[in-house]
Amino acid sequence: MSNATLPDTQGKRPSSLRGATLPKWFPWAVAAGSIVLGLGISAAAGLESDIQWGLIAAVLFVLGSYGIAAKVEGRRQAKDRVATSLVWVAFILAVLPLASLIWETVKRGVKVLDGYFLTHSMGIVGDTEPGGGIYHAILGTLEQVGLATLIAVPIGVLTAIYLVEYGRGRLAKAVTFFVDVMTGIPSIVAGLFVLSLWIITLGMGYSGFAGSMALTILMLPVVVRSTEEMLKLVPNELREASLALGVPKWRTILKVVLPTSIGGITTGVMLAVARIAGETAPVLLLVWVTPLINANPFSDPQASLPVYIYLQYANSGGEGAAYDRAWAAALVLILFIMILNMAARGLARWKAPKTGR
Incomplete structure (x- = not known):
């Protein structure tokens, strides 16, 4: 029968097969x-x-x-x-x-968030005094996160390529095991490791670069895992077609595999950057603090947004100018991470494979 009703043999009106619906x-x-x-x-x-x-x-x-x-x-x-x-x-x-x-x-x-707040440092402004800004903290965060990204991304991507394309035997199992272990490392442990090795043992002193090394440890497993999953999504037919044409494997990876998965890899990298941008413990241990602008991440203490927020709130007593500055800096940090996440999702949608109708 083509309709949704059943005929009544006794001459009554047809009843619907579908019951009552709210x-x-x-x-x-x-x-x-x-x-x-x-x-x-x-x-x-x-x-x-x-x-x-x-x-x-x-x-x-x-x-x-x-x-x-x-x-x-x-x-x-x-x-x-x-x-x-x-x-x-x-x-x-x-x-x-x-x-x-x-x-x-x-x-x-929004009480103190304005152009002055974004373009000035604390300088000689006391914690209880009005004024001051977060320019030095923004500069420090950008440099520390940028250095961590420059270190972690090449190592992470190359590690993922090895695990997916070449990894066989005990070495690949060992690398996979250590990546899994690093995924669960608390940030304070990464900071203590760099503190004991870089500052105490080697005597290199507090600097933004020391904090970047701890952030690299936290960022590496995220980059490796996200890149590994993106490379696994590339169809094997593409690899086989390239190899069948006589293209070497390294060139197949460079010209076929990576361009196909570049959108997902970039998205994973940006999400990893957003992951480390708000870390406080390792930065507080290794970079220390300064109210002045320090544009050199390889020498002397350097400010950062998470540590700035912590110190301003700790010294505010729950009210006053420092309290307002802490909330304004937190808003800037949230906006920074939100922009990174939105950019990652937009890039993933832009680079997603287009399917024809």
């Missing part, structure tokens, strides 16, 4: 009702926390979706709606802290 606005209505009931229960019980009434509303939303859907659409469809409701609740619970953090940072950070 309207599309049903989840929104249940969500609104759950919020109202959650607020009412919270007010009646004397609960003052927004988290408490939010959790009550979430439970009511899931139970209400199941109860109404079970009566109208049946238990099978009701279970599907419960699963969808749980996904939405989990999504909201994950997004709310992030949204709250961004809102609070923007609200407090």
Whole structure:
């Protein structure tokens, strides 16, 4: 039969094979009702926390979706709606802290965030005095992260190429094992390693380069793993076609494999940069601090945004000019990382393979 109805042999009107279905606005209505009931229960019980009434509303939303859907659409469809409701609740619970953090940072950070703040250092300004800026911290972060990127990216990409294209036997297994171990190394451990080797043993002193070496240790496994996965996604047919034409393997990797996966590799590198840009512990151990501009990362202490935020907040007592500067610097750091993530996603979409219709 081509239609969705069955003829009635007794002359009655045809009945539909499809059961009752709730309207599309049903989840929104249940969500609104759950919020109202959650607020009412919270007010009646004397609960003052927004988290408490939010959790009550979430439970009511899931139970209400199941109860109404079970009566109208049946238990099978009701279970599907419960699963969808749980996904939405989990999504909201994950997004709310992030949204709250961004809102609070923007609200407090815009008080002193202006051109002067971005183009001046602390100089001789005291922690409790108004004025000053984060130019020296921005310069230090850019130089330290840039040096770490220059060191980590070539080593990481070449390591990934070896593991995917050449890696066989014990050496490849050992490299894979150490990459996995490095993935779980805490940042403070990386900082202590460089501190003991570079500063205490070799006596090289505090510098931005010392911090860059610790950031390199944290960045390397991310670059290796992301590059390795991107290289594995390149079809073997492309490699075989190039090799069948008599092209050497090294040239196949250089001219075929890498251009095909360059978008994913670059995205992984930018995400790794965003990963290390907010590290505080190794930078505080190895770079130390200075209120002045130091454009030479290979000599003397150098400022950075994470350490600047920590020190300004620690010396503020929860109020005053230093407190506002800490929030403004945190806002700049968040914007920097957000720009990197957006650029990575845009680049991945731009370099993604185009499929014809």
